[in-house]
Amino acid sequence: MSGLHLAQIQRYLEERFFPHLDFSGAQQEHHKLSRAVAALTLSERTGLPDRTAGLSVTDHSKDGGIDGIAYAADRSTLVIVQSKWTGSANSGIELGDVLKFIDGVRLLVNNDWSGFGGPIVDRRSEIEDILFHPGTRLELILATTGTHDLEEQQKSALDNFCGQMNDATEIANWTYLNQERVYSSIASLGNAQIDLDVNLRNWGIYQEGHYVAYYGTASAQEVVKWYQDHGNLLFSRNIRGALSGTDINEAITSTAQEDPSRFWFFSNGITVISETFDKSPHVNQKSGNFTFRRSSVVNGAQTVSSLARAATNTPELLESADVFIRFVTVEDPDGDFARLVTRRTNTQNRVGGREFVALDPEQERYRMEFAVSGLRYAYRSGETVTDPLKGCDLTDATIALACAQGINETVLAKREISRLWEDTTRPPYKALFNPSVSGSQIWIAVELMREVDRALEAKREDTDGRDRLIVVHGNRLLLWAIMHFLELKKVKSTHDFNLPFTTENIRTVTEIATSQLLSIVAAHYPDSYPQPLFKNQTKCRDIGNRLIESLEDTKETQ
Structure with a gap:
Protein backbone atom coordinates (compact mmCIF):
# COMPACT_ATOMS: atom_id res chain seq x y z
CA MET A 1 0.00 0.00 0.00
CA LEU A 189 -18.50 1.17 0.35
CA GLY A 190 -17.64 2.66 -3.00
CA ASN A 191 -18.81 -0.48 -4.81
CA ALA A 192 -15.39 -2.08 -5.18
CA GLN A 193 -15.68 -4.87 -7.74
CA ILE A 194 -15.44 -8.50 -6.70
CA ASP A 195 -15.30 -11.04 -9.52
CA LEU A 196 -16.00 -14.67 -8.68
CA ASP A 197 -14.67 -17.56 -10.76
CA VAL A 198 -16.56 -20.82 -10.46
CA ASN A 199 -16.99 -24.16 -12.16
CA LEU A 200 -20.70 -24.99 -12.15
CA ARG A 201 -21.79 -28.60 -12.64
CA ASN A 202 -25.28 -29.61 -13.77
CA TRP A 203 -26.00 -25.94 -14.22
CA GLY A 204 -29.18 -24.36 -15.50
CA ILE A 205 -30.87 -21.03 -16.26
CA TYR A 206 -34.04 -19.49 -14.85
CA GLN A 207 -35.38 -16.32 -16.49
CA GLU A 208 -38.31 -14.11 -15.55
CA GLY A 209 -38.65 -10.84 -17.43
CA HIS A 210 -35.34 -8.98 -17.38
CA TYR A 211 -33.94 -11.07 -14.52
CA VAL A 212 -31.76 -14.09 -15.21
CA ALA A 213 -30.36 -16.58 -12.69
CA TYR A 214 -27.73 -19.28 -13.24
CA TYR A 215 -27.66 -22.15 -10.78
CA GLY A 216 -25.68 -25.30 -10.22
CA THR A 217 -23.31 -27.24 -8.01
CA ALA A 218 -19.82 -25.97 -7.11
CA SER A 219 -16.95 -27.39 -5.12
CA ALA A 220 -16.74 -26.26 -1.51
CA GLN A 221 -13.05 -25.62 -2.10
CA GLU A 222 -13.90 -22.93 -4.68
CA VAL A 223 -16.28 -21.26 -2.24
CA VAL A 224 -13.60 -21.30 0.47
CA LYS A 225 -11.17 -19.63 -1.95
CA TRP A 226 -13.66 -16.78 -2.42
CA TYR A 227 -13.58 -16.17 1.31
CA GLN A 228 -9.81 -16.47 1.49
CA ASP A 229 -9.41 -13.95 -1.33
CA HIS A 230 -12.02 -11.39 -0.25
CA GLY A 231 -12.91 -11.99 3.42
CA ASN A 232 -16.04 -10.20 4.67
CA LEU A 233 -16.01 -7.90 1.61
CA LEU A 234 -17.69 -10.85 -0.07
CA PHE A 235 -20.80 -10.01 1.97
CA SER A 236 -20.74 -6.24 1.44
CA ARG A 237 -24.40 -6.15 0.30
CA ASN A 238 -25.67 -8.73 2.76
CA ILE A 239 -27.83 -7.66 5.70
CA ARG A 240 -25.14 -9.10 7.97
CA GLY A 241 -21.62 -10.43 7.67
CA ALA A 242 -20.21 -13.75 8.72
CA LEU A 243 -21.11 -14.68 12.28
CA SER A 244 -19.02 -16.86 14.58
CA GLY A 245 -19.83 -19.31 17.31
CA THR A 246 -23.58 -19.54 16.61
CA ASP A 247 -25.54 -22.80 16.74
CA ILE A 248 -26.10 -22.59 12.98
CA ASN A 249 -22.43 -22.02 12.21
CA GLU A 250 -21.31 -24.86 14.44
CA ALA A 251 -23.83 -27.19 12.79
CA ILE A 252 -22.63 -26.23 9.28
CA THR A 253 -18.99 -26.69 10.26
CA SER A 254 -19.71 -30.06 11.87
CA THR A 255 -21.57 -31.27 8.77
CA ALA A 256 -18.71 -30.21 6.49
CA GLN A 257 -16.19 -32.01 8.69
CA GLU A 258 -18.17 -35.14 9.56
CA ASP A 259 -20.21 -35.78 6.41
CA PRO A 260 -18.68 -33.74 3.57
CA SER A 261 -19.81 -36.05 0.75
CA ARG A 262 -23.47 -35.32 1.61
CA PHE A 263 -23.03 -31.64 2.46
CA TRP A 264 -25.03 -30.62 -0.64
CA PHE A 265 -28.13 -32.36 0.73
CA PHE A 266 -27.90 -30.73 4.16
CA SER A 267 -27.11 -27.15 3.10
CA ASN A 268 -29.58 -24.43 2.07
CA GLY A 269 -27.04 -23.23 -0.47
CA ILE A 270 -25.78 -19.78 -1.40
CA THR A 271 -27.31 -16.85 -3.31
CA VAL A 272 -25.07 -14.36 -5.14
CA ILE A 273 -26.02 -11.07 -6.77
CA SER A 274 -23.91 -10.22 -9.85
CA GLU A 275 -23.95 -7.51 -12.49
CA THR A 276 -22.55 -9.40 -15.51
CA PHE A 277 -20.97 -12.73 -16.30
CA ASP A 278 -18.59 -14.38 -18.74
CA LYS A 279 -18.91 -17.97 -19.85
CA SER A 280 -16.10 -20.18 -21.10
CA PRO A 281 -16.52 -21.23 -24.76
CA HIS A 282 -16.07 -24.87 -23.71
CA VAL A 283 -19.28 -25.16 -21.73
CA ASN A 284 -21.83 -27.97 -21.65
CA GLN A 285 -24.71 -28.68 -19.31
CA LYS A 286 -22.63 -31.01 -17.18
CA SER A 287 -19.82 -28.54 -16.48
CA GLY A 288 -18.95 -24.95 -17.27
CA ASN A 289 -16.49 -22.28 -16.13
CA PHE A 290 -18.06 -18.91 -15.34
CA THR A 291 -16.87 -15.53 -14.09
CA PHE A 292 -19.55 -13.48 -12.34
CA ARG A 293 -18.57 -9.81 -12.08
CA ARG A 294 -19.29 -7.25 -9.36
CA SER A 295 -20.64 -9.95 -7.10
CA SER A 296 -21.76 -10.21 -3.49
CA VAL A 297 -23.05 -13.14 -1.44
CA VAL A 298 -26.44 -11.93 -0.21
CA ASN A 299 -27.60 -15.17 1.40
CA GLY A 300 -25.40 -17.94 2.73
CA ALA A 301 -22.69 -15.91 4.48
CA GLN A 302 -22.74 -18.42 7.34
CA THR A 303 -22.34 -21.32 4.89
CA VAL A 304 -19.32 -19.66 3.28
CA SER A 305 -17.59 -18.70 6.52
CA SER A 306 -18.31 -22.07 8.15
CA LEU A 307 -16.85 -23.93 5.18
CA ALA A 308 -13.75 -21.73 5.48
CA ARG A 309 -13.51 -22.62 9.15
CA ALA A 310 -13.87 -26.34 8.38
CA ALA A 311 -11.15 -26.00 5.73
CA THR A 312 -8.80 -24.51 8.30
CA ASN A 313 -9.28 -27.46 10.65
CA THR A 314 -9.44 -30.35 8.16
CA PRO A 315 -8.86 -29.09 4.58
CA GLU A 316 -8.63 -32.55 3.06
CA LEU A 317 -12.24 -33.37 3.98
CA LEU A 318 -13.66 -30.60 1.79
CA GLU A 319 -12.40 -32.29 -1.34
CA SER A 320 -15.64 -34.27 -1.46
CA ALA A 321 -17.99 -31.47 -0.35
CA ASP A 322 -20.25 -29.67 -2.82
CA VAL A 323 -22.66 -26.77 -2.38
CA PHE A 324 -25.63 -25.50 -4.39
CA ILE A 325 -25.25 -21.90 -5.66
CA ARG A 326 -27.44 -19.55 -7.65
CA PHE A 327 -26.20 -16.36 -9.27
CA VAL A 328 -28.89 -13.72 -9.85
CA THR A 329 -27.69 -11.30 -12.52
CA VAL A 330 -29.09 -7.78 -12.36
CA GLU A 331 -28.26 -4.58 -14.19
CA ASP A 332 -27.89 -2.67 -10.92
CA PRO A 333 -26.55 -4.75 -7.97
CA ASP A 334 -27.50 -1.86 -5.67
CA GLY A 335 -30.99 -1.39 -7.10
CA ASP A 336 -34.43 -2.18 -5.72
CA PHE A 337 -34.69 -5.71 -7.10
CA ALA A 338 -31.27 -6.67 -5.72
CA ARG A 339 -32.27 -5.33 -2.31
CA LEU A 340 -35.50 -7.35 -2.48
CA VAL A 341 -33.56 -10.53 -3.27
CA THR A 342 -31.27 -9.84 -0.32
CA ARG A 343 -34.13 -9.19 2.09
CA ARG A 344 -36.47 -11.99 0.99
CA THR A 345 -33.81 -14.72 0.87
CA ASN A 346 -32.76 -13.79 4.41
CA THR A 347 -36.23 -13.69 5.92
CA GLN A 348 -37.76 -16.97 4.75
CA ASN A 349 -38.90 -19.20 7.62
CA ARG A 350 -36.30 -21.69 8.75
CA VAL A 351 -37.31 -24.98 10.37
CA GLY A 352 -35.14 -26.05 13.30
CA GLY A 353 -35.20 -28.49 16.20
CA ARG A 354 -37.80 -26.52 18.11
CA GLU A 355 -40.26 -26.76 15.22
CA PHE A 356 -39.97 -30.56 15.20
CA VAL A 357 -40.79 -30.65 18.92
CA ALA A 358 -44.31 -29.53 17.96
CA LEU A 359 -44.80 -32.94 16.29
CA ASP A 360 -44.28 -34.80 19.57
CA PRO A 361 -47.73 -35.88 20.86
CA GLU A 362 -46.49 -35.56 24.45
CA GLN A 363 -46.36 -31.79 23.99
CA GLU A 364 -50.05 -31.65 23.12
CA ARG A 365 -50.80 -33.80 26.19
CA TYR A 366 -48.99 -31.27 28.38
CA ARG A 367 -50.97 -28.45 26.81
CA MET A 368 -54.24 -30.19 27.61
CA GLU A 369 -53.20 -30.96 31.21
CA PHE A 370 -52.26 -27.31 31.70
CA ALA A 371 -55.57 -26.18 30.20
CA VAL A 372 -57.61 -28.39 32.55
CA SER A 373 -55.90 -26.62 35.45
CA GLY A 374 -56.64 -23.18 34.01
CA LEU A 375 -53.07 -22.63 32.77
CA ARG A 376 -51.49 -22.20 29.37
CA TYR A 377 -48.59 -24.18 27.86
CA ALA A 378 -47.17 -22.83 24.57
CA TYR A 379 -44.95 -25.24 22.68
CA ARG A 380 -45.27 -24.15 19.05
CA SER A 381 -42.94 -21.52 17.57
CA GLY A 382 -44.58 -18.13 17.61
CA GLU A 383 -46.82 -18.92 20.58
CA THR A 384 -46.18 -16.90 23.72
CA VAL A 385 -47.44 -16.68 27.28
CA THR A 386 -47.45 -13.01 28.25
CA ASP A 387 -48.50 -13.50 31.87
CA PRO A 388 -46.13 -15.83 33.78
CA LEU A 389 -48.82 -16.37 36.41
CA LYS A 390 -50.96 -18.05 33.79
CA GLY A 391 -48.53 -20.49 32.20
CA CYS A 392 -45.17 -21.09 30.55
CA ASP A 393 -43.65 -21.95 27.19
CA LEU A 394 -41.44 -24.73 25.84
CA THR A 395 -38.21 -22.88 26.63
CA ASP A 396 -39.19 -22.45 30.29
CA ALA A 397 -40.17 -26.11 30.51
CA THR A 398 -36.98 -27.32 28.83
CA ILE A 399 -34.64 -25.36 31.10
CA ALA A 400 -36.50 -26.32 34.27
CA LEU A 401 -36.71 -30.02 33.39
CA ALA A 402 -33.05 -30.08 32.28
CA CYS A 403 -31.95 -28.70 35.65
CA ALA A 404 -34.19 -31.22 37.42
CA GLN A 405 -32.75 -34.07 35.34
CA GLY A 406 -28.98 -33.85 35.85
CA ILE A 407 -25.77 -31.87 35.56
CA ASN A 408 -25.11 -32.78 31.90
CA GLU A 409 -28.56 -31.61 30.83
CA THR A 410 -28.17 -28.50 33.00
CA VAL A 411 -24.96 -27.48 31.23
CA LEU A 412 -26.55 -28.12 27.83
CA ALA A 413 -29.48 -25.87 28.76
CA LYS A 414 -26.98 -23.17 29.69
CA ARG A 415 -24.65 -23.62 26.75
CA GLU A 416 -26.84 -24.62 23.81
CA ILE A 417 -30.51 -25.26 24.54
CA SER A 418 -31.22 -26.24 20.93
CA ARG A 419 -29.20 -29.43 21.52
CA LEU A 420 -31.95 -30.57 23.88
CA TRP A 421 -34.46 -30.39 21.00
CA GLU A 422 -32.14 -31.87 18.37
CA ASP A 423 -33.73 -35.32 18.15
CA THR A 424 -37.16 -35.94 19.66
CA THR A 425 -36.73 -39.73 19.43
CA ARG A 426 -33.86 -40.13 21.90
CA PRO A 427 -32.07 -38.52 24.87
CA PRO A 428 -31.51 -35.86 25.96
CA TYR A 429 -34.95 -34.82 24.69
CA LYS A 430 -36.63 -38.09 25.71
CA ALA A 431 -35.12 -37.85 29.19
CA LEU A 432 -37.01 -34.59 29.69
CA PHE A 433 -40.25 -35.15 27.79
CA ASN A 434 -41.75 -38.64 27.98
CA PRO A 435 -44.96 -40.39 29.11
CA SER A 436 -43.80 -40.50 32.75
CA VAL A 437 -43.61 -36.69 32.96
CA SER A 438 -46.86 -34.90 33.76
CA GLY A 439 -47.95 -31.35 33.13
CA SER A 440 -47.99 -30.71 36.86
CA GLN A 441 -44.33 -31.77 37.17
CA ILE A 442 -43.41 -29.32 34.43
CA TRP A 443 -45.31 -26.48 36.09
CA ILE A 444 -43.81 -27.18 39.53
CA ALA A 445 -40.28 -27.26 38.05
CA VAL A 446 -40.92 -23.98 36.21
CA GLU A 447 -42.39 -22.29 39.28
CA LEU A 448 -39.41 -23.42 41.38
CA MET A 449 -37.07 -22.07 38.71
CA ARG A 450 -38.83 -18.71 38.76
CA GLU A 451 -38.65 -18.49 42.57
CA VAL A 452 -34.92 -19.26 42.47
CA ASP A 453 -34.41 -16.70 39.71
CA ARG A 454 -36.13 -14.03 41.81
CA ALA A 455 -33.95 -14.89 44.79
CA LEU A 456 -30.83 -14.75 42.63
CA GLU A 457 -31.88 -11.38 41.24
CA ALA A 458 -31.91 -10.02 44.78
CA LYS A 459 -28.57 -11.68 45.52
CA ARG A 460 -27.08 -10.16 42.38
CA GLU A 461 -27.77 -6.67 43.72
CA ASP A 462 -25.80 -7.52 46.88
CA THR A 463 -22.66 -8.60 44.99
CA ASP A 464 -20.20 -6.84 42.74
CA GLY A 465 -17.30 -7.55 40.42
CA ARG A 466 -16.54 -11.18 39.59
CA ASP A 467 -18.94 -12.50 42.25
CA ARG A 468 -21.83 -10.83 40.49
CA LEU A 469 -20.88 -12.56 37.24
CA ILE A 470 -20.71 -15.91 39.04
CA VAL A 471 -24.23 -15.37 40.41
CA VAL A 472 -25.50 -14.45 36.94
CA HIS A 473 -23.80 -17.16 34.90
CA GLY A 474 -24.00 -19.84 37.59
CA ASN A 475 -27.80 -19.56 37.86
CA ARG A 476 -28.59 -22.89 36.20
CA LEU A 477 -25.99 -24.83 38.16
CA LEU A 478 -27.44 -23.31 41.32
CA LEU A 479 -30.95 -24.28 40.23
CA TRP A 480 -29.82 -27.87 39.63
CA ALA A 481 -28.24 -28.03 43.11
CA ILE A 482 -31.32 -26.51 44.77
CA MET A 483 -33.65 -28.93 42.97
CA HIS A 484 -31.42 -31.80 44.06
CA PHE A 485 -31.35 -30.54 47.67
CA LEU A 486 -35.14 -30.14 47.77
CA GLU A 487 -35.54 -33.62 46.22
CA LEU A 488 -37.75 -32.36 43.42
CA LYS A 489 -37.63 -35.73 41.66
CA LYS A 490 -39.56 -37.27 44.53
CA VAL A 491 -42.54 -35.01 43.89
CA LYS A 492 -45.17 -37.41 42.56
CA SER A 493 -46.80 -37.03 39.16
CA THR A 494 -50.25 -35.74 40.07
CA HIS A 495 -52.73 -33.22 38.78
CA ASP A 496 -51.86 -30.88 41.64
CA PHE A 497 -50.27 -27.79 40.07
CA ASN A 498 -49.31 -26.24 43.43
CA LEU A 499 -45.65 -25.67 44.36
CA PRO A 500 -44.87 -27.92 47.38
CA PHE A 501 -42.18 -25.58 48.75
CA THR A 502 -42.59 -22.25 50.51
CA THR A 503 -41.06 -19.08 49.12
CA GLU A 504 -39.18 -18.59 52.38
CA ASN A 505 -37.68 -22.09 52.19
CA ILE A 506 -36.59 -21.62 48.57
CA ARG A 507 -34.96 -18.26 49.29
CA THR A 508 -33.12 -19.62 52.32
CA VAL A 509 -31.69 -22.54 50.34
CA THR A 510 -30.80 -20.23 47.45
CA GLU A 511 -28.93 -17.87 49.78
CA ILE A 512 -26.93 -20.76 51.29
CA ALA A 513 -26.20 -22.37 47.91
CA THR A 514 -25.07 -19.09 46.36
CA SER A 515 -22.66 -18.32 49.19
CA GLN A 516 -21.22 -21.82 48.95
CA LEU A 517 -20.85 -21.60 45.17
CA LEU A 518 -18.92 -18.33 45.46
CA SER A 519 -16.56 -19.97 47.97
CA ILE A 520 -16.07 -23.08 45.81
CA VAL A 521 -15.26 -21.10 42.65
CA ALA A 522 -12.91 -18.77 44.55
CA ALA A 523 -11.04 -21.74 46.04
CA HIS A 524 -10.87 -24.09 43.05
CA TYR A 525 -11.33 -21.94 39.91
CA PRO A 526 -9.95 -18.50 40.82
CA ASP A 527 -8.66 -17.77 37.30
CA SER A 528 -11.61 -19.10 35.30
CA TYR A 529 -13.88 -16.66 33.51
CA PRO A 530 -17.46 -17.09 34.81
CA GLN A 531 -19.30 -17.22 31.49
CA PRO A 532 -17.39 -20.16 29.91
CA LEU A 533 -16.86 -21.82 33.30
CA PHE A 534 -20.55 -22.67 33.66
CA LYS A 535 -20.68 -24.11 30.13
CA ASN A 536 -17.89 -26.64 30.78
CA GLN A 537 -19.29 -30.10 31.55
CA THR A 538 -16.23 -31.41 33.41
CA LYS A 539 -15.73 -28.35 35.60
CA CYS A 540 -19.44 -28.00 36.32
CA ARG A 541 -19.58 -31.64 37.37
CA ASP A 542 -16.76 -31.02 39.82
CA ILE A 543 -18.28 -27.78 41.12
CA GLY A 544 -21.70 -29.43 41.34
CA ASN A 545 -20.43 -32.36 43.39
CA ARG A 546 -18.68 -30.01 45.79
CA LEU A 547 -21.80 -27.86 46.05
CA ILE A 548 -24.07 -30.83 46.79
CA GLU A 549 -21.67 -32.11 49.47
CA SER A 550 -21.60 -28.68 51.04
CA LEU A 551 -25.40 -28.42 51.01
CA GLU A 552 -25.75 -31.89 52.53
CA ASP A 553 -23.40 -30.85 55.33
CA THR A 554 -25.67 -27.87 55.92
CA LYS A 555 -28.72 -30.16 56.11
CA GLU A 556 -27.00 -32.38 58.71
CA THR A 557 -26.19 -29.42 60.96
CA GLN A 558 -29.77 -28.12 60.93
Missing part, protein backbone atom coordinates in the same frame (compact mmCIF):
# COMPACT_ATOMS: atom_id res chain seq x y z
CA SER A 2 1.22 3.51 -0.71
CA GLY A 3 1.22 6.88 1.00
CA LEU A 4 -1.59 7.81 -1.39
CA HIS A 5 -3.83 5.14 0.18
CA LEU A 6 -3.01 6.50 3.63
CA ALA A 7 -3.99 10.00 2.53
CA GLN A 8 -7.25 8.67 1.08
CA ILE A 9 -8.06 6.85 4.33
CA GLN A 10 -7.35 10.02 6.34
CA ARG A 11 -9.62 12.16 4.21
CA TYR A 12 -12.40 9.57 4.39
CA LEU A 13 -12.17 9.34 8.18
CA GLU A 14 -12.15 13.10 8.62
CA GLU A 15 -15.22 13.59 6.44
CA ARG A 16 -17.24 10.69 7.77
CA PHE A 17 -16.44 10.45 11.49
CA PHE A 18 -14.83 13.66 12.76
CA PRO A 19 -18.23 15.41 13.08
CA HIS A 20 -19.41 12.66 15.46
CA LEU A 21 -16.35 12.26 17.72
CA ASP A 22 -15.51 13.76 21.10
CA PHE A 23 -11.89 14.88 20.92
CA SER A 24 -11.47 15.64 24.63
CA GLY A 25 -7.90 14.75 25.58
CA ALA A 26 -6.91 14.12 21.96
CA GLN A 27 -4.33 16.84 21.57
CA GLN A 28 -2.55 15.56 18.47
CA GLU A 29 -3.87 14.75 15.04
CA HIS A 30 -2.93 11.06 15.18
CA HIS A 31 -4.99 10.69 18.40
CA LYS A 32 -8.04 12.07 16.63
CA LEU A 33 -7.49 9.80 13.64
CA SER A 34 -7.07 6.79 15.94
CA ARG A 35 -10.52 7.49 17.37
CA ALA A 36 -11.89 7.73 13.84
CA VAL A 37 -10.36 4.33 13.01
CA ALA A 38 -12.13 2.91 16.07
CA ALA A 39 -15.44 4.43 14.97
CA LEU A 40 -15.03 3.06 11.43
CA THR A 41 -14.30 -0.42 12.78
CA LEU A 42 -17.28 -0.36 15.13
CA SER A 43 -19.59 0.85 12.39
CA GLU A 44 -18.44 -1.79 9.93
CA ARG A 45 -18.64 -4.68 12.43
CA THR A 46 -22.00 -3.76 14.01
CA GLY A 47 -23.88 -1.83 11.34
CA LEU A 48 -24.33 1.15 13.69
CA PRO A 49 -24.83 4.59 12.11
CA ASP A 50 -21.85 6.93 12.12
CA ARG A 51 -23.05 9.08 15.01
CA THR A 52 -23.67 6.08 17.28
CA ALA A 53 -20.33 4.55 16.32
CA GLY A 54 -18.64 7.84 17.20
CA LEU A 55 -20.36 7.90 20.60
CA SER A 56 -19.15 4.32 21.17
CA VAL A 57 -15.46 5.35 21.12
CA THR A 58 -13.94 5.00 24.62
CA ASP A 59 -10.38 6.25 24.08
CA HIS A 60 -9.06 7.75 27.34
CA SER A 61 -5.95 7.70 29.51
CA LYS A 62 -7.67 5.05 31.69
CA ASP A 63 -9.34 2.96 28.98
CA GLY A 64 -7.37 -0.23 29.62
CA GLY A 65 -6.24 -0.26 26.00
CA ILE A 66 -9.87 -0.35 24.82
CA ASP A 67 -10.60 2.41 22.32
CA GLY A 68 -14.15 1.45 21.39
CA ILE A 69 -17.01 -0.84 22.43
CA ALA A 70 -20.30 -1.56 20.65
CA TYR A 71 -22.86 -4.34 20.57
CA ALA A 72 -23.74 -6.24 17.39
CA ALA A 73 -27.29 -7.28 18.29
CA ASP A 74 -27.83 -9.51 15.24
CA ARG A 75 -25.09 -11.87 16.44
CA SER A 76 -25.13 -11.18 20.21
CA THR A 77 -21.52 -10.02 20.07
CA LEU A 78 -19.74 -7.34 22.06
CA VAL A 79 -17.20 -5.78 19.68
CA ILE A 80 -14.12 -4.44 21.51
CA VAL A 81 -11.60 -2.39 19.53
CA GLN A 82 -8.06 -1.16 19.94
CA SER A 83 -7.13 1.30 17.21
CA LYS A 84 -3.95 3.01 16.14
CA TRP A 85 -3.35 5.61 13.48
CA THR A 86 0.18 5.84 12.19
CA GLY A 87 1.45 8.16 9.51
CA SER A 88 4.35 5.75 9.02
CA ALA A 89 2.81 3.01 6.92
CA ASN A 90 5.69 0.61 7.59
CA SER A 91 4.60 -0.23 11.15
CA GLY A 92 2.13 -2.27 13.17
CA ILE A 93 0.85 -2.65 16.75
CA GLU A 94 3.46 -3.23 19.45
CA LEU A 95 3.39 -6.15 21.89
CA GLY A 96 2.92 -3.79 24.86
CA ASP A 97 -0.21 -2.31 23.28
CA VAL A 98 -1.64 -5.78 22.63
CA LEU A 99 -0.94 -6.94 26.20
CA LYS A 100 -2.54 -3.78 27.61
CA PHE A 101 -5.60 -4.42 25.44
CA ILE A 102 -5.87 -8.04 26.62
CA ASP A 103 -5.52 -7.00 30.26
CA GLY A 104 -8.28 -4.42 29.76
CA VAL A 105 -10.63 -6.98 28.22
CA ARG A 106 -9.77 -9.39 31.03
CA LEU A 107 -10.82 -6.80 33.63
CA LEU A 108 -14.00 -6.14 31.67
CA VAL A 109 -15.11 -9.80 31.48
CA ASN A 110 -14.36 -10.19 35.20
CA ASN A 111 -16.56 -7.13 35.86
CA ASP A 112 -13.60 -5.39 37.53
CA TRP A 113 -13.94 -1.64 36.96
CA SER A 114 -11.26 -0.53 39.38
CA GLY A 115 -8.74 0.35 36.67
CA PHE A 116 -11.07 2.19 34.30
CA GLY A 117 -12.02 5.83 33.91
CA GLY A 118 -13.54 8.16 31.34
CA PRO A 119 -16.19 7.24 28.73
CA ILE A 120 -16.03 3.50 29.35
CA VAL A 121 -17.10 3.95 32.99
CA ASP A 122 -20.03 6.11 31.89
CA ARG A 123 -21.30 3.05 30.00
CA ARG A 124 -20.81 0.59 32.86
CA SER A 125 -24.50 -0.27 33.29
CA GLU A 126 -24.95 -0.87 29.56
CA ILE A 127 -21.82 -3.04 29.28
CA GLU A 128 -22.68 -5.04 32.40
CA ASP A 129 -26.13 -5.83 31.05
CA ILE A 130 -24.55 -7.17 27.85
CA LEU A 131 -21.91 -9.21 29.70
CA PHE A 132 -24.55 -10.67 32.03
CA HIS A 133 -26.53 -12.00 29.09
CA PRO A 134 -25.76 -15.74 28.76
CA GLY A 135 -25.35 -15.75 24.96
CA THR A 136 -22.94 -12.82 24.65
CA ARG A 137 -19.82 -13.39 22.57
CA LEU A 138 -16.69 -11.27 22.32
CA GLU A 139 -14.95 -10.04 19.21
CA LEU A 140 -11.56 -8.41 19.81
CA ILE A 141 -10.39 -6.25 16.92
CA LEU A 142 -7.03 -4.55 16.53
CA ALA A 143 -7.16 -1.95 13.76
CA THR A 144 -4.24 0.08 12.47
CA THR A 145 -3.21 2.01 9.39
CA GLY A 146 0.21 0.36 9.55
CA THR A 147 1.07 -2.22 6.91
CA HIS A 148 2.83 -4.82 9.05
CA ASP A 149 1.19 -8.04 10.14
CA LEU A 150 1.10 -8.93 13.83
CA GLU A 151 4.22 -10.55 15.21
CA GLU A 152 4.00 -14.11 16.53
CA GLN A 153 4.21 -12.93 20.17
CA GLN A 154 1.16 -10.71 19.71
CA LYS A 155 -0.76 -13.49 17.96
CA SER A 156 0.19 -15.98 20.67
CA ALA A 157 -1.01 -13.64 23.44
CA LEU A 158 -4.36 -13.14 21.71
CA ASP A 159 -4.72 -16.87 20.99
CA ASN A 160 -4.01 -17.73 24.62
CA PHE A 161 -6.58 -15.26 25.92
CA CYS A 162 -9.29 -16.44 23.52
CA GLY A 163 -8.37 -20.04 24.30
CA GLN A 164 -9.04 -19.40 27.99
CA MET A 165 -12.35 -17.76 27.17
CA ASN A 166 -13.31 -20.62 24.83
CA ASP A 167 -12.92 -23.24 27.53
CA ALA A 168 -16.27 -24.90 26.87
CA THR A 169 -17.60 -23.27 23.70
CA GLU A 170 -16.40 -20.60 21.29
CA ILE A 171 -17.37 -17.22 22.69
CA ALA A 172 -14.28 -15.12 21.87
CA ASN A 173 -12.23 -14.46 18.74
CA TRP A 174 -9.83 -11.81 17.51
CA THR A 175 -9.21 -10.06 14.20
CA TYR A 176 -6.35 -7.89 13.01
CA LEU A 177 -7.01 -5.13 10.48
CA ASN A 178 -3.96 -3.51 8.93
CA GLN A 179 -3.90 -0.71 6.36
CA GLU A 180 -4.83 -3.01 3.50
CA ARG A 181 -7.91 -4.34 5.32
CA VAL A 182 -8.97 -0.86 6.46
CA TYR A 183 -8.59 0.49 2.93
CA SER A 184 -10.53 -2.45 1.48
CA SER A 185 -13.32 -1.83 3.97
CA ILE A 186 -13.59 1.77 2.83
CA ALA A 187 -13.32 0.82 -0.83
CA SER A 188 -16.17 -1.70 -0.48
